[in-house]
Amino acid sequence: MITFLEKKIVISWIFKPVVFVVCLTPLALLAWNGFNGQLSANPISDITNETGIWTLRLIVATLAVTPLRRITKIHTLIRFRRMVGLFAFFYGCLHFTTYIWLDQFFDWHSILRDIPKRPFITIGFASFILMIPLAVTSTKKMIRRLKGRKWNLLHRLIYVTAIGGVIHYLWLVKADTQRPITYGIIIAVLFAFRLWIYFDSRFSSSRVLPERKFQLSKQEIESV
């Protein structure tokens, strides 16, 4: 029988580093390909696309945690959500920086014109900005300070970011809408799952659900 402490050690020292390395792999691959001339004729566009798509993928991963916990009953999954979420923010930062730095080269005039005028940039920018409060309040201290309820409420902003991210993707492609639509469907399914849980817990009195519906229990807050 594994004790709570042993479990915590395994998570902190084995699983978390593994997730960390996995999350860094797309960046490592991008850098490797860049330095070996394996990117396309338009490397800046490649860097923009890769960092963008990984932002969206990691957002989807964080959204998948709750449904996966429900289905698999592996509640430990929650302990990786913050790291994945912060990596989503990290790739978002890289994506944004690529646009500002490599694509526009600090041409603020053109950037400031782009943000309100180009709907796909407007929505991408807004979605990115909405991730900042989530990153800022991701520390243990902030979670405690905001209490579970408020914190949970604030972090629902990720739903807006996820939808915004898909629209951003959809609006920037020319005709190949298949991929953004696929992400849209995945996110819709993850949302539908939450709605189902919500109504299920509200209207079926027969099932008593523990308070870990969406909220982090005290123990989870301590251990994330």
Added chain:
Amino acid sequence: MVIKKQNDIPSSEITDEKLYFNRRNFLKTAAVAAAGATAYTLFSKKNSSAFAQDNNSWKPANPSKFDTTETLTPYKDVTTYNNFYEFGVDKSDPSENAWRLTTTPWTVEVDGNVKKPAIYHLEDFVKPYKLEDRIYRMRCVEGWSMVIPWLGFPLSDIIKRAEPTAAAKFVAFQTLYRPNEMMGQQNNVLQWPYVEGLRMDEAMNPLTILAVGLYGKTLPKQDGAPLRLVVPWKYGFKGIKSIVKISFVGNQPPTSWNRYAPNEYGFYSNVNPNVDHPRWSQARERRIGEFFKRPTLMFNGYGDQVASMYSGMDLRKYF
């Protein structure tokens, strides 16, 4: 069914070492810039031409008076960074998938309001004309550009041979439809086959060519083999690839991208920095191989030869 991928790349398509290393330099230089303050000096104009591939080793055998003297985009980039949705929507898809296309035999049908409608074998279609190297700028609607040495002949040669009647006001083009070889056609990203069109005066303009090659060699399949249109003052998608049919018609023919999104892609699609795509700016472009964006020129810099055709037209309306 898993189709085995062909591995025998002709030696002509293998990048020479010099070129290959220069591509690395591009990113290394970019990384150094990313490291800090010296960015501006590193990417000064002098340096930027150093990582834009120097292809001065290649010289046109049959130069034309329309050739630009700008640095050529490397052969590798011209043949691996393509938009050719018949082979997939990613830029790398055409160079990976186009080998499946059978280009011999190839026939080209000329029909419509002409005195001499005919179906030609490609060799007979091309044979009467002297091929010229045309070094043109190519501006993609997505905001990037290249300098490509095409090998071809004026479209006007074909038009003269077909002898259009007075009823012919437009020229319509059609790409091959063969989904088992052009697997992109199995998805309805666009309505297949791809179609394009020009007004008769645009088609007759001496800049408008049918290309059968680039860099003095046979046109690679991913670039539209065996026969494609090149209209350098228009966005790249007007340059319809793998043409099987040329029709002389009375009314403005449908064009693929216009049909897909009429508010985004007009029939004319002349390069115009003042008329933005509804979703992105067309004021600047990134020349492949360069770090900084450069301003996009009206009619892609071919205003002297083509602007008169559009005098009096509202180019915001007829974009």
